[in-house]
Amino acid sequence: MMAHQKHREPKLFYHGINLEERLGPDHPLRRVAKAVDFSFVRHEVADCYGVNGNISVDPNIVLKLMFLLFYENVKSERELMRQLPLRLDWLWFCEYDIDDVTPNHSILSKARRRWGAEVFDSFFLRVLEQCIDAGLVDGNIIHIDSSLIQANASKDKLQPELQLLTQQVCQKLEDEPTQSTVEETPLDDVFDDDEPDLNRRVSPTDPEARLAKKYSQTTLGYKDHRAVDDKYGIITSTITTAANINDDKLLTETIENHESNTGSEVKTAVADKAYGVIENYKYLHDRGSKACIPHQKRAHKKDKFPHEAFRYDPHKDCYVCPAGRKLPHVRYVGSSRAHEYRCARETCQTCRFFSDCVMSKKYGRTISRHEDSEYIEWADSCLSSENRRRLLSRRRAKAEGSFADASNNHSFKRCRWRGRTMAAIQNLMIAAVQNLRKLLRYCYRKTAANNCMTTISRCKQLYLSLRRLLQSYHRLFLAKMSKYLLFKEPML
Ligand code: SF4
Incomplete structure (x- = not known):
């Protein structure tokens, strides 16, 4: 019914x-x-x-x-x-x-x-510690990447920083008009930025957010720089900066932060080519780590021979061009800390590759070599090409996957609040939640696997005792059977 x-x-x-x-x-x-x-x-x-x-x-x-x-x-x-x-x-x-x-x-x-952000940093570190205790962090291979976060402010209402600071000072004077208070107010409190640029345009709603351009799209906001461990994709470090800070400036800090958080030494750092600058290669080389970071190639016209087509001969200190001619050393440029190697104009003019190789209307082909170029060569050769390909593909899954998960499940791409400290709190909480989800999934699987193993071992024990019982009955039956056949004794 x-x-x-x-x-x-x-x-x-x-x-x-x-x-x-x-x-x-x-x-x-x-x-x-x-x-x-x-x-x-x-x-x-x-x-x-x-x-x-x-x-x-x-x-x-x-x-x-x-x-x-x-x-x-x-x-x-x-x-x-x-x-x-x-x-x-x-x-x-x-x-x-x-x-x-x-x-x-x-x-x-x-x-x-x-x-402040310290409490949330402690929370992140506590969750990370539990992940380390559960064996989810290896710490030797890390993937480094960054992602832009949109500020909680409009990028269409920016003002010159000078105008904004003047307004702030006027407001302060209006709020605290007594002479003593004005005298006590240090100017450093107003200019709290490391490098104040008064012509820079900033948002009056979130003055700490900065403009950054990526894939022809301009974003006003912050950047989250992460280190993700290779083993299970646990986030081991998160640093929040303004959006205009270049990725390559944060590699050193990210590695040091990872090492202090996990207590393990980085043996291989994997990152995209935004991190591929000589200073980073030198840092990794000097500390004995390996680099899986493609270097930023020099821009060249499509129809001109690239820098990589020229081979450097360290014994004769010259380059050898695709036509087999030598490019001897001509000068050292102090501003760019690079040596220049040049082929004679007359030699190039007689070459069949002239139109495909030389751009200058006055000189022959010139190649410049940074004085620390050996670090680029070291970075290219410290891992086999197969290992390099494998690690770069894992970086896409681990580091970029970590940001994708944060964007899809935790609204990572937009700041909830205003100011760099608040953006840092948001990033720390999201990273802690992502790590915790992984930890719980792993522990749950482990418990389920343990339960399964317990059931299997119980079944095995039951099977063995049943088999022993059957074997003893079988032996008894055989003994009775043989007595019956030999002595004609009754079976029962
Ligand atoms: S143009 Fe000059 S540098 Fe270029 S391949 Fe010919 S000889 Fe070599």
């Missing part, structure tokens, strides 16, 4: 609701709560709170709410707080009961400002 749902009468009181029982034993948040200890934050932020005044929300709960924001990819803090009373699993995770009053969304922004 078909049932009919009765009209629901609103109840004044509900009895027998137990969140602990309502949440299934395999719920992901139950596994998160079991794996991560959020209570460390109470000790870390103890200095940020006074002993008198209003009682704050427990920092442990604030960190859990921040975690939920990224783990569940909720679009805003207001939305998180709107959904919190409706989600039993979130209430259980944040240690609230069904009839508890949930806090206002503003506690999260206040806590972020009060705590």
Whole structure:
């Protein structure tokens, strides 16, 4: 018979609701709560709170709410707080009961400002430590890459930095008009940038964000520089900079950060050609690591012979061109720290490759060689071509895959808040959540595999004892049979 749902009468009181029982034993948040200890934050932020005044929300709960924001990819803090009373699993995770009053969304922004990025860095490091303990990090081969993040500001409303600073100073003077306060205000507080460029155009909403161009698209924002371990793709370092900082400047810092976070030495660094500059090769060479980084090739016209078509002869200190002619050393250019090698114009003019090789209207073909070029040659030869191809293809899966996962599942590509510190907090939390998801998946698989192995070993034991029993019955039967045949004894 078909049932009919009765009209629901609103109840004044509900009895027998137990969140602990309502949440299934395999719920992901139950596994998160079991794996991560959020209570460390109470000790870390103890200095940020006074002993008198209003009682704050427990920092442990604030960190859990921040975690939920990224783990569940909720679009805003207001939305998180709107959904919190409706989600039993979130209430259980944040240690609230069904009839508890949930806090206002503003506690999260206040806590972020009060705590700073260090607390979130500690959280990231704690999750990373658990990944290391679980054997998910090898630490010897790392993939380095960066990705742009769009600022929470419009790039169409930029102003010259000078104008913005003048407005800020005027505002400050209006807010604090007393002479003593103006005198005490140091000018360094206003010019907090390392290299102030007063003609640069910045956003008044997020003055720390910078413009960067990639694939003919201009982005106002920040950049996340990551080191991803080769073994399971665990993120071992994340550094946030303004978007206009070149990738090659961060290689050294990323490697040092990885080593201090994991305690293991980098043996091979894998990165794309944006990192392929001589300073990086020299750094890796001097510390005894291998480089799997393609170097930035010099731009040349398609119909001209590239630099790579010329062979350097170290014994005679000259280049040999595709026609077999020598290009002797002519001069050293101090500004570019490069030696120049040139073929005589008369020689080139008689060559059949002249139109395909020479661009100058005055000289023969000139090749310049940086004084540290041996590091490029070292980088080209320190790994076999097969290994290099394999590592570069793994880099696409591990480093680029890590950013793709962050963009698809954790809204990585756009800043939720404003300022570099807030962008750093966002990147640290996303990296921690990504690592934690991998850790839980691995531990769950390991537990499932252990359970499976236990069942198999029990089955094996049962089979062996059954076999022994059957063998003893078989022997008994044979003995009885032989007695019956020989002495005509009854079988039973
Ligand atoms: S043009 Fe000059 S440098 Fe070029 S291949 Fe001929 S001889 Fe060599």
